[in-house]
Amino acid sequence: MPTITIDGQTIEVSGDKPLLQECLNQGVELPHFCYHPAMSAPANCRQCMVEVGTPLRDRETGEIKTDANGDPEIQWLPKLQTSCTVQVSDGMVVKTHRTSEKAKRGQRDTMEFLLINHPLDCPICDQAGKCPLQIQSYKYGSEGSRFEFRKVHKPKRVKLGPRVMLDAERCINCTRCTRFTDEVSGSCQLTINQRGVKNYPITGPGETFDDAYSMNTIDICPVGALTSTESRFKARAWEMSRTPSITTINAKGSNCYYMVRDNLIMEVVPRQNIEVNEYWLPDEERVGWAYERFNDERPEHGPEIRVDDELTPVSWDRATDAASNALSSVSSDAVFFLGSAHATVEDNYLLSRIAEHVGAEAPKYIPHVEPGHGDDWLRTDDRTPNAQGCERLGIHPVDAEVLRSRVRSGEIKVLYVLEDDPVASGLFTAEELEDVVVVMHYYNTTNKTLAATDVALPAAMVVETIGTYVNEEGRAQRVRPAKVIKEVNRTLMMATGKSRTDMHGTPFDRWHNESHQVDCLPGWEILPKVAAHLGLEFEFSGPKAIMLEVTEQNPAFHGATYEAMGLQGHRLEDVGETV
Amino acid sequence: MSEFNIKKPVVPLPDMDPEPQIPEDELFFTEEELEQIERYKEKYPTNRSAVMPALWMAQQKFGFLPPEVMQLVADALDLPYAHVFGAATFYTQYYKEKKGTYVLDVCCSFSCQACGSYDVLDYLEEKLGIHAGETTEDGRFTIQEVECLGSCGTAPMLQVTNGPYVHNLTEEKLDQLIEDLRNDKMPPFTSVTLPQDEDEMEGNRRSDVEHTDTYQTPPETKRWI
Numbered sequence: 001m002p003t004i005t006i007d008g009q010t011i012e013v014s015g016d017k018p019l020l021q022e023c024l025n026q027g028v029e030l031p032h033f034c035y036h037p038a039m040s041a042p043a044n045c046r047q048c049m050v051e052v053g054t055p056l057r058d059r060e061t062g063e064i065k066t067d068a069n070g071d072p073e074i075q076w077l078p079k080l081q082t083s084c085t086v087q088v089s090d091g092m093v094v095k096t097h098r099t100s101e102k103a104k105r106g107q108r109d110t111m112e113f114l115l116i117n118h119p120l121d122c123p124i125c126d127q128a129g130k131c132p133l134q135i136q137s138y139k140y141g142s143e144g145s146r147f148e149f150r151k152v153h154k155p156k157r158v159k160l161g162p163r164v165m166l167d168a169e170r171c172i173n174c175t176r177c178t179r180f181t182d183e184v185s186g187s188c189q190l191t192i193n194q195r196g197v198k199n200y201p202i203t204g205p206g207e208t209f210d211d212a213y214s215m216n217t218i219d220i221c222p223v224g225a226l227t228s229t230e231s232r233f234k235a236r237a238w239e240m241s242r243t244p245s246i247t248t249i250n251a252k253g254s255n256c257y258y259m260v261r262d263n264l265i266m267e268v269v270p271r272q273n274i275e276v277n278e279y280w281l282p283d284e285e286r287v288g289w290a291y292e293r294f295n296d297e298r299p300e301h302g303p304e305i306r307v308d309d310e311l312t313p314v315s316w317d318r319a320t321d322a323a324s325n326a327l328s329s330v331s332s333d334a335v336f337f338l339g340s341a342h343a344t345v346e347d348n349y350l351l352s353r354i355a356e357h358v359g360a361e362a363p364k365y366i367p368h369v370e371p372g373h374g375d376d377w378l379r380t381d382d383r384t385p386n387a388q389g390c391e392r393l394g395i396h397p398v399d400a401e402v403l404r405s406r407v408r409s410g411e412i413k414v415l416y417v418l419e420d421d422p423v424a425s426g427l428f429t430a431e432e433l434e435d436v437v438v439v440m441h442y443y444n445t446t447n448k449t450l451a452a453t454d455v456a457l458p459a460a461m462v463v464e465t466i467g468t469y470v471n472e473e474g475r476a477q478r479v480r481p482a483k484v485i486k487e488v489n490r491t492l493m494m495a496t497g498k499s500r501t502d503m504h505g506t507p508f509d510r511w512h513n514e515s516h517q518v519d520c521l522p523g524w525e526i527l528p529k530v531a532a533h534l535g536l537e538f539e540f541s542g543p544k545a546i547m548l549e550v551t552e553q554n555p556a557f558h559g560a561t562y563e564a565m566g567l568q569g570h571r572l573e574d575v576g577e578t579v
Numbered sequence: 580m581s582e583f584n585i586k587k588p589v590v591p592l593p594d595m596d597p598e599p600q601i602p603e604d605e606l607f608f609t610e611e612e613l614e615q616i617e618r619y620k621e622k623y624p625t626n627r628s629a630v631m632p633a634l635w636m637a638q639q640k641f642g643f644l645p646p647e648v649m650q651l652v653a654d655a656l657d658l659p660y661a662h663v664f665g666a667a668t669f670y671t672q673y674y675k676e677k678k679g680t681y682v683l684d685v686c687c688s689f690s691c692q693a694c695g696s697y698d699v700l701d702y703l704e705e706k707l708g709i710h711a712g713e714t715t716e717d718g719r720f721t722i723q724e725v726e727c728l729g730s731c732g733t734a735p736m737l738q739v740t741n742g743p744y745v746h747n748l749t750e751e752k753l754d755q756l757i758e759d760l761r762n763d764k765m766p767p768f769t770s771v772t773l774p775q776d777e778d779e780m781e782g783n784r785r786s787d788v789e790h791t792d793t794y795q796t797p798p799e800t801k802r803w804i
């Protein structure tokens with residue numbers, strides 16, 4: 001492995017990456033805009049300049065020349081080099097802005113050029129607070145500009161496609177967005193229009209930027225030129241908390257951050273995990289319903305039970321009591337448990353334990369597979385996040401035909417549903433469930449099964465709970481609570497993400513408030529309450545302890561403790577057909 | 580395309596929902612043209628490079644390059660439409676809309692600017708009564724502000740309809756040029772060399788052109804600056 005010297009510090013580097021990346025990997029920060037590790041390096045922003053030298057070799061002997069002190073003589077390249085395109089070689093010597101006045105000056109002057117026609121509208125820009133251009137101009141730019149002339153004005157509100165809005169004035173023409181469509185997503189829908197001061201990225205006239213991954217360009221844009229049509233102007237970067245978690249619209253388990261203000265999910269952005277989604281997220285994870293299901297379609301009341309054919313709000317104790325009464329009121333073979341590929345491993349595990357305790361058959365789950373939806377990348381045919389987790393727990397897809405006939409014949413009298421919607425999935429019609437007592441943990445008021453439900457228990461969603469999901473490839477990953485629920489639980493509170501103002505603000509300058517808290521509970525709180533009424537005492541201190549037990553008892557989860565999963569997940573051993 | 584200039588630097592958005600301008604039954608390449616495009620493709624390692632001659636050919640054929648022609652070129656080269664659009668808009672030599680018979684491409688890059696190209700532009704604008712980017716009502720002249728045409732030594736200069744250059748511009752030269760063009764007389768292709776080079780080479784080295792010129796520092800009175 002080559003050894004290079006950066007600002008007098010000698011370090012060993014991998015040698016197969018450009019100098020800029022090697023520096024960043026070593027924690028040596030260098031300003032840059034156009035370079036992105038997943039794409040080619042066009043070196044067009046010119047911001048990553050450093051001085052580069054190599055040891056001088058004797059022409060005849062090929063030996064490295066040394067000076068009087070025995071140190072190698074260094075031949076400096078006459079001009080500053082863009083570190084993103086320099087291939088490292090053994091013995092290379094690099095001076096960054098930390099030790100070289102020339103590099104510092106180069107970076108400062110480049111910045112002045114980049115800002116010549118930039119509108120400097122940070123006060124109204126969504127990127128402010130997380131903007132590489134803003135941050136780096138504070139750190140490396142000069143205080144003022146010598147450009148005292150009229151700035152070039154460009155189109156400020158161009159809807160490139162249904163999800164991406166362009167403000168061409170802010171663009172620094174780094175071409176990250178066009179390279180993304182050329183090299184990563186492959187739609188080739190963006191290009192740079194015109195040249196010189198007039199250029200900016202756009203689609204060809206008449207074409208729409210409807211790439212299924214278009215919103216990634218918003219994330220990689222180093223300025224505020226590309227914003228989301230959905231979340232622009234809704235929340236400033238510093239008002240939101242940022243919770244590392246995973247997305248749940250498909251079985252890929254892409255890593256993400258949930259951005260929250262006032263207990264509403266404002267944005268979902270990708271979180272790097274090279275093993276899963278690299279740097280990207282598909283658009284489907286962050287438009288329309290992806291937000292509505294967390295914010296708008298949540299139950300207004302807490303738990304409810306059916307009284308005189310009306311769902312009526314009751315306390316959690318009464319609701320869980322009613323749930324367990326339903327389970328104990330009939331013989332065990334008249335009870336059917338539906339697990340859920342939307343619910344966590346922990347919750348499904350507890351459900352299996354209860355099923356076992358009452359002597360019912362093992363739970364089954366409703367598969368939500370949409371053939372053709374997947375694209376062999378970050379979208380999958382499976383529209384649930386945890387089918388693999390269910391399988392590994394021994395919870396298998398339900399046989400719809402058999403279950404339907406058992407319900408019709410009156411054989412099944414109590415149906416216990418964990419976080420799913422059997423009616424919307426086409427398993428039954430609401431009428432068919434009329435004579436069945438339905439206990440359901442549910443997320444959204446749009447749940448079609450509510451019409452036939454007798455005990456409705458609002459369940460915490462992925463953004464409110466702690467738990468484990470196993471993606472299609474068998475990677476077990478943790479989710480963390482991004483927003484607060486009404487029944488604040490200490491375990492949840494300690495894990496809930498905080499915004500800058502939550503952490504540092506005084507009560508007077510806090511933007512956040514206590515609104516939008518849903519009266520729901522995580523499955524691992526509801527299920528033990530139900531179990532307790534049935535004489536089954538779970539003595540877990542929380543989801544972490546549940547998962548520990550799962551890993552100890554079930555070899556399909558071997559090693560997937562909370563510590564091991566951490567932020568990047570834990571790849572489980574492959575398992576055969578039968579678990 | 581625009582009235583973009585130093586006093587009013589506003590970049591417009593192209594028409595993002597354009598009406599086709601070439602009748603559908605004329606929008607095709609003939610067998611021969613397609614064969615020619617095949618030959619362009621063979622010349623380069625990737626089709627992306629063949630976009631330049633193919634666009635040029637299309638411009639010769641259709642007169643200009645509206646979006647539907649760019650799409651036609653993209654299809655012929657099996658390239659994304661956006662790539663073709665990007666290349667076509669980069670070069671002022673590709674006409675994105677219908678131009679006048681004579682396009683006056685006034686270079687406004689650094690050397691020409693320093694030698695007064697904005698005065699050239701102003702003079703022409705006033706004389707023809709149009710802004711840069713516009714076409715006269717009779718459809719005869721278009722003025723364009725363009726980037727360096729690689730003839731900085733003879734600044735300020737302009738190019739006529741992607742053809743001959745007119746060097747060392749003065750008011751008189753512009754008057755003469757417009758007059759000639761009104762009579763459909765194109766300026767000759769002129770090769771300009773430096774006097775010292777001519778001494779060394781015993782005359783202008785371009786023996787293949789009719790019109791040669793030797794660079795002379797223009798007299799003070801006639802200069803734009």
Ligand code: SF4
Nearest residue numbers: 171172174175177221
């Ligand atoms: S819009 Fe953003 S990502 Fe695209 S070229 Fe401009 S600055 Fe770069």
Ligand code: FES
Nearest residue numbers: 034043045046084
């Ligand atoms: S990051 Fe190196 S030139 Fe842009």
Ligand code: FES
Nearest residue numbers: 686691727728730
């Ligand atoms: S600057 Fe005008 S030709 Fe180069």
